[in-house]
Amino acid sequence: MSETAPPAKKLTKKELKADHPTWCPACGDFAVLASFFNVVGNLGIPHEKIVCVAGIGCSSRFPYFVNAHGIHFIHGRALPLATGISLSRPDLHVFVFGGDGDGYSIGGNHLTHAARKNINLSYVIMDNFVYGLTKNQTSPTTPIGRRSKTDPRGAIDRPINPMAQLVSSGATFIARTHAAQVKHMNEMFERAILHPGFAVVETLSECTMFYPGAFDAGNPRKGGTFDLVDESSRDMESTAAAMELAEEEFPGKFGVFYETKRPTKNELEWAWIEDARSKTPDLSERDLMRKRFAGMR
Amino acid sequence: MSQASASAPQALRNAVIRLAGHSQDGIQSIGAFLAQLAGSTAQDVMTYMTIPSTISGGPSIFQVHLGSGKVLHPGDEADTLVAFYQDSYDNHLHSLRDGGICFYDSDHVTELKEERDIIHIGIPFTSASIEAIGGSAKDRGKNIFVLGTLCAVYKLDREKLVQIISRKFGKKSEDVLRNALLAFDAGFAWQVHDINHMPFAPGENEEQNRISTDGNTMLTLGLIAGGCRYGAGYPITPWSSIMETLRSELPKYGGMFIQAEDELAAVALAIGASYSGHLAITGSSGPGLSLKSEAIGYATMAELPLVVVNIQRGGPSTGMPTSVEQSDLMQAIYGSHGDSPRVVLAPRDVEDCFYTAIEACRIAREYSTPVIILSDQAIATRIEAFPEPDLEKHWIEPMLDLSTCPADCKPYPLDAITRHAPPGCPSPDGRYPVVTGLEHDEWGHPSGNPVMHEKMTAKRREKLVKLANSLPAPDFFGDEQGDLLFVGWGSTFGPIKEATERLQDAGHRVGSLHLRHIHPLRNGLADIFHRYTHVLVPEMNDCGIYGFGQLASLLRSVTCNPNIQSLNKVQGLTFRVKEIEDAALQLLR
Numbered sequence: 001m002s003e004t005a006p007p008a009k010k011l012t013k014k015e016l017k018a019d020h021p022t023w024c025p026a027c028g029d030f031a032v033l034a035s036f037f038n039v040v041g042n043l044g045i046p047h048e049k050i051v052c053v054a055g056i057g058c059s060s061r062f063p064y065f066v067n068a069h070g071i072h073f074i075h076g077r078a079l080p081l082a083t084g085i086s087l088s089r090p091d092l093h094v095f096v097f098g099g100d101g102d103g104y105s106i107g108g109n110h111l112t113h114a115a116r117k118n119i120n121l122s123y124v125i126m127d128n129f130v131y132g133l134t135k136n137q138t139s140p141t142t143p144i145g146r147r148s149k150t151d152p153r154g155a156i157d158r159p160i161n162p163m164a165q166l167v168s169s170g171a172t173f174i175a176r177t178h179a180a181q182v183k184h185m186n187e188m189f190e191r192a193i194l195h196p197g198f199a200v201v202e203t204l205s206e207c208t209m210f211y212p213g214a215f216d217a218g219n220p221r222k223g224g225t226f227d228l229v230d231e232s233s234r235d236m237e238s239t240a241a242a243m244e245l246a247e248e249e250f251p252g253k254f255g256v257f258y259e260t261k262r263p264t265k266n267e268l269e270w271a272w273i274e275d276a277r278s279k280t281p282d283l284s285e286r287d288l289m290r291k292r293f294a295g296m297r
Numbered sequence: 298m299s300q301a302s303a304s305a306p307q308a309l310r311n312a313v314i315r316l317a318g319h320s321q322d323g324i325q326s327i328g329a330f331l332a333q334l335a336g337s338t339a340q341d342v343m344t345y346m347t348i349p350s351t352i353s354g355g356p357s358i359f360q361v362h363l364g365s366g367k368v369l370h371p372g373d374e375a376d377t378l379v380a381f382y383q384d385s386y387d388n389h390l391h392s393l394r395d396g397g398i399c400f401y402d403s404d405h406v407t408e409l410k411e412e413r414d415i416i417h418i419g420i421p422f423t424s425a426s427i428e429a430i431g432g433s434a435k436d437r438g439k440n441i442f443v444l445g446t447l448c449a450v451y452k453l454d455r456e457k458l459v460q461i462i463s464r465k466f467g468k469k470s471e472d473v474l475r476n477a478l479l480a481f482d483a484g485f486a487w488q489v490h491d492i493n494h495m496p497f498a499p500g501e502n503e504e505q506n507r508i509s510t511d512g513n514t515m516l517t518l519g520l521i522a523g524g525c526r527y528g529a530g531y532p533i534t535p536w537s538s539i540m541e542t543l544r545s546e547l548p549k550y551g552g553m554f555i556q557a558e559d560e561l562a563a564v565a566l567a568i569g570a571s572y573s574g575h576l577a578i579t580g581s582s583g584p585g586l587s588l589k590s591e592a593i594g595y596a597t598m599a600e601l602p603l604v605v606v607n608i609q610r611g612g613p614s615t616g617m618p619t620s621v622e623q624s625d626l627m628q629a630i631y632g633s634h635g636d637s638p639r640v641v642l643a644p645r646d647v648e649d650c651f652y653t654a655i656e657a658c659r660i661a662r663e664y665s666t667p668v669i670i671l672s673d674q675a676i677a678t679r680i681e682a683f684p685e686p687d688l689e690k691h692w693i694e695p696m697l698d699l700s701t702c703p704a705d706c707k708p709y710p711l712d713a714i715t716r717h718a719p720p721g722c723p724s725p726d727g728r729y730p731v732v733t734g735l736e737h738d739e740w741g742h743p744s745g746n747p748v749m750h751e752k753m754t755a756k757r758r759e760k761l762v763k764l765a766n767s768l769p770a771p772d773f774f775g776d777e778q779g780d781l782l783f784v785g786w787g788s789t790f791g792p793i794k795e796a797t798e799r800l801q802d803a804g805h806r807v808g809s810l811h812l813r814h815i816h817p818l819r820n821g822l823a824d825i826f827h828r829y830t831h832v833l834v835p836e837m838n839d840c841g842i843y844g845f846g847q848l849a850s851l852l853r854s855v856t857c858n859p860n861i862q863s864l865n866k867v868q869g870l871t872f873r874v875k876e877i878e879d880a881a882l883q884l885l886r
Contacts, residue, residue, distance in 0.1 A: 015727060019742070048729070051720040053569075063731050064743065069720035070731040071572055073565065074595050080529075080562035084569020084577065085720070087553060088527045092573070092720050113558040269553050276548035285550050286688045289518060292546075293685045296508035297337055 011041040018067040028179035028205030028215075029059050029126050035182060036066070036095075036124070039189040051094050053082040055102040058133045059126035059205070062097035076106030079114045079123070086121045090266050093193070094121040101131050104140040104160055115169035115198050117265040122192045123200045125162070126179070128207035129214045136210040143250075146211075162202055163246035167239050167258055173199035174242065174258040179206065180219045181226055184254060191256065197264045204251075218251030229255030236260070308498040311364045312451060313372030316443070317389040318381035320348055320357040323440030326465075328359035329680060330444055331453075333461050335363050336509030336682030338454050339500030343791065344680040345371030345871065350534070350619045356384060363451075365498040369791035371679065373873040377450075379443055380406055381422065390415070398492060400446065402439070418489060420446065429483030430476045438480035445484025452496040455485065506685040512647040512676035516606065517542040519654025520578050522686070524662070524693040525604060526552030527570035528578035529563040534618045535674045536582045536608045543578075552695075560588035564605070568592060571601045572732060574697045574719030576662055580606030580670075583625050584615065586632065593667050594633030595734045597757060600715040602661035602668075604654075609673040611869045620869025621674040623787055624838035626847040629669045630816045636754055638761045640668040641816040645772070645790035647676060648683035653813060655691055662696065664760050665715045671815065673837075675871050676788040701725055707739040708732065711756055714763075765817035772811040778828035779806025780885055784861075786812045786848055789835055789872055796877035805885055815848070823856035831884045835864040835877050 054060035056075035063070030192199035216222035335342035349355030380386035403419030530540035557563035570577035611617025702718030
């Protein structure tokens with residue numbers, strides 16, 4: 001993912017593990033965390049270059065559980081914060097973690113803009129179709145009819161379709177996985193991390209406390225189906241094909257829906273800086289400002 | 298005929314010229330040219346403008362106060378009015394002093410019978426400039442024609458003015474420059490019969506390398522000189538010009554400024570860059586600051602350096618976007634949830650915008666805390682002339698320190714100011730810090746411990762107490778004790794200072810204190826206040842439910858001095874010197 005990634009030693013789970021997670025027993029997010037340790041450790045990313053960013057929510061506690069530089073920000077704004085980190089420090093590997101409330105509701109606007117700008121970072125959304133930390137309110141992905149504290153007669157608002165939104169916003173890597181499918185999740189994370197640009201993995205991660213069984217339809221062990229995207233027979237850069245996948249009935253397909261390469265905002269901004277600097281190579285920064293003052297005389 | 302024509306030409310020391318027209322008539326560039334000329338001829342200048350909050354068109358004025366000596370305000374009354382249209386004429390004739398001169402465009406304006414002793418001079422600006430440029434150049438160049446006339450009437454430095462015009466228009470194309478010079482010459486040569494020309498006394502400002510520009514430009518350059526290389530913003534009047542300049546300037550200095558999708562993203566992006574080890578800036582005007590307040594509270598809690606610029610305008614809500622007000626002071630100090638102390642600074646004039654920005658950068662870094670710069674629409678858009686800053690003395694190098702963080706690094710020590718080890722810093726013991734907005738212990742672990750919350754809250758407060766102890770004495774002038782003390786902040790500096798001088802000249806014992814550090818306030822203000830019978834705080838905000846303006850309320854609560862009185866104005870206009878003088882005289886009577 002980073003432009004300058006010198007191969008370093010692999011990191012063990014022990015090295016990457018911090019506090020014991022405060023999640024409820026059997027929460028899907030444990031599997032996501034384990035998968036993250038596994039993938040990031042194996043990729044040999046220098047330990048000090050890993051940055052974990054999160055907003056607010058159960059899943060957003062992620063940075064506390066990873067032993068790496070981390071920042072736990074305010075609700076919904078993890079993406080713009082990570083954008084500031086990624087743009088100003090192209091040497092870092094920036095990971096953003098969040099849930100459906102943080103990412104699709106309060107932060108929904110930022111998702112669109114981080115995608116269209118193609119900010120170089122990896123974003124893992126642990127979608128559980130419910131607000132868990134605040135104890136069972138309707139989320140933007142809660143299915144119609146599902147009862148919650150804020151929809152006691154059943155949800156009436158049409159849930160958003162995050163995959164369709166990501167495709168139309170211009171994300172350059174869009175994948176979907178299930179926290180109960182560890183091998184698949186590992187593969188999706190690895191490909192997202194290696195992707196240069198805005199990479200999102202929508203991860204169905206069950207809330208055992210408030211919405212148990214939400215994703216059983218996508219879990220063969222619970223009698224569901226786990227159908228994979230057949231990449232060999234499709235054009236991975238076709239937004240129309242990705243949209244077709246996004247429109248499938250739940251549980252739909254799992255895998256990479258869309259993948260393309262397009263200059264990242266990071267590259268474009270840094271190219272501008274280089275160009276601007278090359279125009280006055282022999283002027284110090286102070287001289288540059290003095291020149292500006294001279295124009296005001 | 299008036300005295301102006303009857304007496305022999307006498308060197309003028311001051312002249313207030315008000316140009317009234319519609320936006321897009323180019324009156325702002327006439328004003329800007331005059332201001333630039335003043336700066337380069339050692340004269341002093343202060344301008345004042347109003348712009349309509351419409352997309353295009355609408356009435357607009359630009360006022361230029363030229364002076365041989367120091368100019369402290371844009372002028373209460375105009376000596377000369379230039380009116381381009383009937384409505385400009387009708388609405389601004391009252392701003393002329395008795396005996397003043399009104400130049401009007403006789404193609405558009407019908408002269409009224411005025412009882413006051415005003416000299417009316419009709420000149421067909423429109424048709425004369427079309428004739429000068431020739432053919433199809435409808436309405437173009439009449440502003441430069443007027444500039445030519447003013448140059449002749451006030452005997453300004455024609456050669457320098459032509460140089461300034463050439464520098465500006467030469468960048469565009471030869472045709473544009475030729476037309477501008479034709480219009481200028483035609484205006485210069487226009488025979489104004491009814492008055493004697495009024496030569497302007499030579500400038501007295503001897504400093505070398507004087508420059509002239511507006512407040513937002515100086516604030517921008519101050520941020521760069523203070524070491525800011527990253528930032529983000531969202532467009533809003535009158536803040537936008539800062540983000541536009543930073544967007545084009547920062548890459549030259551190796552930095553980057555991003556236009557974010559909204560105000561919340563802008564402040565988040567800046568905090569992200571600051572967390573990464575840079576010093577970042579964001580900014581806005583009133584409504585945008587409200588949207589940013591949650592994240593500013595975060596920066597206080599997480600102890601991250603951040604510079605936030607707020608160019609105040611008329612409020613509340615969308616308010617009066619293109620008019621001046623000083624009503625965001627309470628929002629700047631307290632506008633967040635919880636106890637979230639932050640630093641608030643206010644520049645007093647265009648030159649001070651530069652130094653205030655540098656100081657904001659220094660404090661944000663030194664104390665790992667958000668610093669809000671409270672400027673306002675008046676300083677942001679007005680032009681002044683002043684000595685070029687000495688960069689050898691004031692420059693701060695940008696900092697990105699990625700040295701190893703010490704073993705058992707405590708990101709939030711209770712006994713020292715936080716300095717975060719940014720990402721990229723290796724850790725000798727293999728433990729890495731998390732920066733957080735949750736209450737935390739010294740290692741950054743979330744902690745709901747009641748004692749820890751109290752200690753950490755005190756820690757965040759104590760940083761500001763430490764800063765308060767180190768603050769220099771505020772700007773002071775006038776009598777050190779006596780009948781009345783003015784206390785001002787921000788752009789009211791000039792009118793207050795001039796009012797102080799006038800009152801002293803009239804025999805009153807008056808002093809004036811101007812605060813740059815609004816929060817925390819410097820220690821010892823109460824002692825100063827006690828030396829005066831009255832303390833009067835002029836500010837451009839409402840007197841509020843309890844009868845005191847925003848700074849006055851703060852000062853009353855801090856000093857418990859019952860002699861503090863307020864002078865408030867919320868017309869979207871700056872104070873006239875006379876308004877301040879009259880309010881003081883009422884107290885002194």
